[in-house]
Amino acid sequence: GAVVSQHPSWVICKSGTSVKIECRSLDFQATTMFWYRQFPKQSLMLMATSNEGSKATYEQGVEKDKFLINHASLTLSTLTVTSAHPEDSSFYICSAYDRVEKLFFGSGTQLSVL
């Protein structure tokens, strides 16, 4: 299947710092990528839809200024958690449809804010 690469796999940071998470489609072009947050033993919660060359579409309740999304190319979307706090600690995962419209995921990023 298609490959979506996500880095880093885990990150520990101090409160107040910013963390950038990258999501790359390795063997296909993705004009749209999706960013999710997942709490333990719960389903995926869509945070935003990342659109290449335009602004991301955020879900209701997601702070745009805290979770900055940039989709500068057809193969790369980034999520930056700005001024991270302990409540931002979570599992973040990205996904994209491949050329035959099957949905593939990155491996996820576990963020821990101290």
Added chain:
Amino acid sequence: AQKITQTQPGMFVQEKEAVTLDCTYDTSDQSYGLFWYKQPSSGEMIFLIYQGSYDEQNATEGRYSLNFQKARKSANLVISASQLGDSAMYFCAMRASSGGSYIPTFGRGTSLIVHP
């Protein structure tokens, strides 16, 4: 609005037996896609199987098959010959149009435990 319902929070199955994980969906679209994913404790979302709404045959991928009943709007996952490594969370998902975009919709998931 699109909706996926997984009514089984947890399932237990004995090794080597078959198990069915339930999924029902709701959409007004004629063209849509249905997916199943496995999420082990490592967190990665592993693509298992896909069924298009116009596919006449049920999808199969190795030990996984999707029992697609369009009229009943159900897309159950059948795992044959369960293995200990199948223990994980399983999510059913749908791709359908929502105001022109194709945002995937996920169910709450089913936790499968395979015991020896």
